Amino acid sequence: MGRIYLPYYSFLEADFKKYIDEYTDRGFTMIPVIPNITKDWNDFTIRRNFDKIVKIADKNGISIGNLGWIQSFVSSGVDVFGDYGLNLINSADFLVAKQLGLKEAVISHDTDTSLNEIKNIDFHGVKAELAIDGKIPVMTSAHCLLGDQGLCNKGNRENSKNYTAEDLICQKNTYYLIDKMNKKFRIISNYKKCNSVIISYRMNKNRYMPKELGLNTINYLRSSGK
């Protein structure tokens, strides 16, 4: 069975416990993720719940996309994996990852990374993960993009505990940015803090790489954002 990566704050929510338990029972390994951008609300929430998050991560490790949070979690003794926000492209990057104490890390989602480049990376003992399927995130915005279009009904509920993801139109519906070539880029909103991730219109081009790469190079394959 595989892993499922979920935002760390889902693990802190009573509402999500049933899903996490269900998928754990089905044999998936559930891994909390510290996002690439953590300023303001995320930094505050991580700091406030640090011990709780460490306890959760103690089981299966934690994936971290933000350089600033690596040291604290490595020091706490949990297994830390580098997420795509670290943009690890080459052997030198993986050497730094190793020195920072990362056990595993995702190879950059940079779409220019070629098969040959990946084959030649020295991972320095860090287990490597490669995104091969799905649509990769192309941009993270601290901004509420849907709110700009009048599609955010969070309003003054922001600081209230009395709403769930189901109350928010940004979570019930699916929204896209459409460019002049008519390509659709999905917008995924963080229901907690309104920031947005924009997902590429195209399927990952690394899709057929694993066979050619050989199994000893890459430890994990990732299917990202549908």
Ligand SMILES: [Zn+2]
């Ligand atoms: Zn909003």
